[in-house]
Structures are given as structure tokens and as C-alpha cells.
Amino acid sequence: MRTSSIHYTIAPNDEQLAAAADLIDYGGQLAEKLDRYRFQQSSVIVVAFEDAKVVGVAAVKRRRGDAAETGYLVVHKNYRRIGIGNYLLTRRIEESRKQGLAFLYTNVRAMNEESIGNLKKSGFQFWGNFISRYGTPHIISWFFYPLIDQVDFHARMKVLTDGMKSVT
Numbered sequence: 410m411r412t413s414s415i416h417y418t419i420a421p422n423d424e425q426l427a428a429a430a431d432l433i434d435y436g437g438q439l440a441e442k443l444d445r446y447r448f449q450q451s452s453v454i455v456v457a458f459e460d461a462k463v464v465g466v467a468a469v470k471r472r473r474g475d476a477a478e479t480g481y482l483v484v485h486k487n488y489r490r491i492g493i494g495n496y497l498l499t500r501r502i503e504e505s506r507k508q509g510l511a512f513l514y515t516n517v518r519a520m521n522e523e524s525i526g527n528l529k530k531s532g533f534q535f536w537g538n539f540i541s542r543y544g545t546p547h548i549i550s551w552f553f554y555p556l557i558d559q560v561d562f563h564a565r566m567k568v569l570t571d572g573m574k575s576v577t
């Protein structure tokens with residue numbers, strides 16, 4: 410398989426969205442089955458294909474004012490480490506900027522080295538580690554990406570992680 414055989418869309422049709430949702434359920438890190446309605450409410454969805462086969466998906470969730478959370482990222486296990494995850498992240502940053510968003514944030518299990526490596530490579534900054542608010546034993550790492558210079562990322566991340574138990 411060659412990277413040149415991979416193509417992308419930010420306007421998936423219903424069938425492609427369903428296949429992308431299946432991939433999230435199959436290979437994602439969600440604690441529960443995907444809420445497909447919420448997934449489809451995302452402000453950006455990028456889908457990667459090889460021919461007609463969906464091999465990767467990622468989204469920027471529904472915006473909250475000028476901020477939004479990136480999520481729903483999965484690359485099919487046979488297609489990893491060839492740059493698809495990196496493209497899916499940088500494309501989401503680009504599309505978020507076009508939509509006038511000022512701030513992106515995300516959280517990921519602290520042990521998820523591949524996802525954390527991907528975030529850092531694309532310029533996401535580490536905010537801190539916190540105990541999962543869902544009562545699971547996982548430590549969750551929070552990251553952010555300001556899309557404009559003027560954004561007070563400190564204040565925003567404090568609000569987002571307010572009340573969570575910090576882990577050093």
C-alpha cells in the first residue's frame with residue numbers, strides 16, 4: 410500500500426459516514442458505542458479512503474462558541490504509521506481555522522503514545538494529566554491548540570478541566 414493511494418474528503422456521503430462510524434466503533438477508544446447522531450453533528454469530519462474503502466476518520470466535534478474539541482480519530486490498523494493520522498489532524502486544524510474557530514482542545518488516555526505523538530507532532534500543547542471524570546482508572550492527558558494569537562488558552566483550559574483531580 411502506498412500513501413499516494415490514500416485520498417480524503419471533508420464532505421462524506423451517508424454511506425461513507427456509516428462506514429466511518431463503523432471504523433470508530435471497531436477501532437476507536439470510546440468507552441461506549443458511538444453516538445452516531447452526535448458524530449454527524451460534528452463541525453468537521455475528515456474521512457480517508459483507499460479506493461472506496463474507509464481507512465481513517467477524524468472529527469472536530471460540535472463547536473461551543475469559538476472553541477471545539479477534536480475527536481473520533483481512528484486509522485484502520487493495517488494503515489497506521491504512514492501519515493494518515495497526521496494528515497487527519499492537520500486538515501482538521503485547517504478546516505477549523507476556515508470556520509473561524511479560535512481554539513481547539515482534546516483529551517486522550519495518558520498511555521496512548523501514538524495519539525499523543527500525533528498531537529505533539531502537529532503542534533498541540535500539553536496542558537496536564539487528570540484522573541478520568543468517568544470514574545475509570547485511566548489518567549487522561551489534556552492538550553490544546555490556539556488558532557489565533559489572542560486566545561487566553563490558560564483561562565480556557567482551566568475552565569475545561571475545572572474540578573478534575575490533577576496528577577503530576
Ligand SMILES: CC(C)(COP(=O)(O)OP(=O)(O)OC[C@H]1O[C@@H](n2cnc3c(N)ncnc32)[C@H](O)[C@@H]1OP(=O)(O)O)[C@@H](O)C(=O)NCCC(=O)NCCS
Nearest residue numbers: 438482483484489490491492493494495517523524526527
Ligand atoms: C493514533 C492514530 C490515529 C495515529 O494514526 P497514524 O496514521 O498511524 O499516525 P501517523 O502515521 O500519521 O503518525 C503521526 C505521528 O504520530 C506518532 N505515532 C503514530 N504511531 C505511533 C506509535 N505507534 N508510537 C509512537 N508514536 C506514534 C508519531 O509522532 C508519528 O510521527 P512519525 O511517524 O513522524 O514519528 C492510530 O494509531 C490509531 O488509530 N490508534 C487507535 C485509535 C486512537 O488511539 N485514537 C485516538 C483516541 S483519542
